[in-house]
Amino acid sequence: MRAMADVVDILLVEDNPGDVRLTREALREAKFKNELYVAEDGVEAIAFLRRQGKYVDAVRPHLILLDLNLPRKDGREVLAEIKGDPDLRRIPVVVLTTSHAEADIVKAYNLHANCYINKPVDIDQFLTVVKSIEDFWLAIVKLPPN
Numbered sequence: 001m002r003a004m005a006d007v008v009d010i011l012l013v014e015d016n017p018g019d020v021r022l023t024r025e026a027l028r029e030a031k032f033k034n035e036l037y038v039a040e041d042g043v044e045a046i047a048f049l050r051r052q053g054k055y056v057d058a059v060r061p062h063l064i065l066l067d068l069n070l071p072r073k074d075g076r077e078v079l080a081e082i083k084g085d086p087d088l089r090r091i092p093v094v095v096l097t098t099s100h101a102e103a104d105i106v107k108a109y110n111l112h113a114n115c116y117i118n119k120p121v122d123i124d125q126f127l128t129v130v131k132s133i134e135d136f137w138l139a140i141v142k143l144p145p146n
Contacts, residue, residue, distance in 0.1 A: 007033045008035070009060070009061045010062065010064075012037070013041075013075065015040050022130070023065065034134075042070045062091070068097040076108070079108060094115050096119055104116075117129060
């Protein structure tokens with residue numbers, strides 16, 4: 001279990017401001033102190049992870065929440081880059097998307113996503129899902145050191 005004093009850094013890769021707001025709200029009530037960073041598209045996410053440009057001082061996240069349908073560089077490409085990079089591949093990636101397509105699910109796991117979760121449309125269910133992610137990935141799972 002994680003010490004309560006630890007801060008968990010989470011990178012949310014999401015272009016929908018409403019989903020960003022709901023995720024932030026769900027994590028605000030988290031059992032663990034966390035810092036949520038947001039990348040609005042795949043290009044921004046990779047720059048953040050590689051500490052490029054305006055992200056030169058970015059933290060290395062403990063967990064990535066990744067939408068698949070993103071502008072400029074989609075989540076599938078981002079996932080492939082993360083899992084293909086020896087420096088980044090150990091960061092757990094939770095695909096959190098509206099896509100129910102079997103091809104997307106198979107591709108995400110073939111690209112080594114750590115799990116695939118469909119975003120509920122209902123606000124209360126969405127908050128429950130984010131809290132479940134927090135409970136599992138931050139309270140139960142032992143994450144690798146940064």
